[in-house]
Amino acid sequence: MKRAAPWAARNADVAIALTLAIVVGVLGIMPDEIFGAEGDVIQRQLVTASTLVILALVATALLRDRARQAPVEKTITSGALAELPVRLERLEEIETLAHSTRKALDSLQLVRVLGSKHEIAQCHAEARRDTTRWSFKGGTGTYLRAVTLPLCVAAARRDKRHLTVRIEVIDPSDEEVCETYAHYRRSLSDVPDGTGERWTTDRARKESYATILAAFWHRQRYGLLDIAVGLSSTMTTFRWDMSSTRLIMTVEDPNMAMTALADTFYYENCYTELRLSFEQARRVPLEMYKKVPLSDEPTIEEVQELFERIGMPLPKSYNGHDVVDIARKALRAVDPYREPRPAIPQQDGA
Incomplete structure (x- = not known):
């Protein structure tokens, strides 16, 4: 109720x-x-x-x-x-x-940090996949010669597509920048890297010469490859690798890198930076690639004549062994990011 x-x-x-x-x-x-x-x-x-x-x-x-x-x-x-x-x-x-x-x-979200060799290698593989262009700026381009350039060219040849490559490395004829680069690498680690070699001024020069030789060699063998090389008188502590889809920035620590995807703020600004830097570098006349044909296994005379014809003669102190060393580094470069191996002891006078 x-x-x-x-x-x-x-x-x-x-x-x-x-x-x-x-x-x-x-x-x-x-x-x-x-x-x-x-x-x-x-x-x-x-x-x-x-x-x-x-x-x-x-x-x-x-x-x-x-x-x-x-x-x-x-x-x-x-x-x-x-x-x-x-x-x-x-x-x-x-x-x-x-x-x-x-x-x-x-x-x-400018960059993503990569914290291991495996992550860095996987990121490079993703960047190479189906890319139509690649830009590099760094020291001497050892990893570029050992992995990036051969795989990118092979993929482009397989798909019969055009490939544009822009490379900027230190000038091998500038002894001062080569010494600065070698000193910097030695100051970080004085033990042999993944190639089994220590960094010296002579090695820095040969590595850079090898990058130039590799560019000519690949250009002669793939007609759809548009490749250019610029030589810088200053060194950088970063290495830029940029494809159509992503940017990868590596440092001397093989377990640390940064990456940014295409169409992001950081990627676009780095693209502008690399383009302007390349325009200011001394250009290697790669349009002369037909003037000095290179064998599948370039001879000492072919390598010497190539550098003579492009206005960059090899140092007079270089003997046949040095020229062969440059050719080996150009076409059979060792991945510097693999596990270091002990240096081979040399006898006096060897």
């Missing part, structure tokens, strides 16, 4: 109609004799009157509900529904803003 009383107070008309309906139902099933001699007539009159009252109360309740709903409907139709197109337009603007924000955040 305590719970029913508040409800009956708020809905008096409905409560009365319900009560009358119960009374009419009771009167309808009561015997006629209870109402006296004219019980049948009296019973019908009571039922009819009560029914009319119930209908009136129901109609009153319906009118009251409609009166209560009218302001709500008016508010909905004139307020929320009227503003719906504007709100939908704002929602579309918010979605556009969220998409732009997500794209900006992706671009702000």
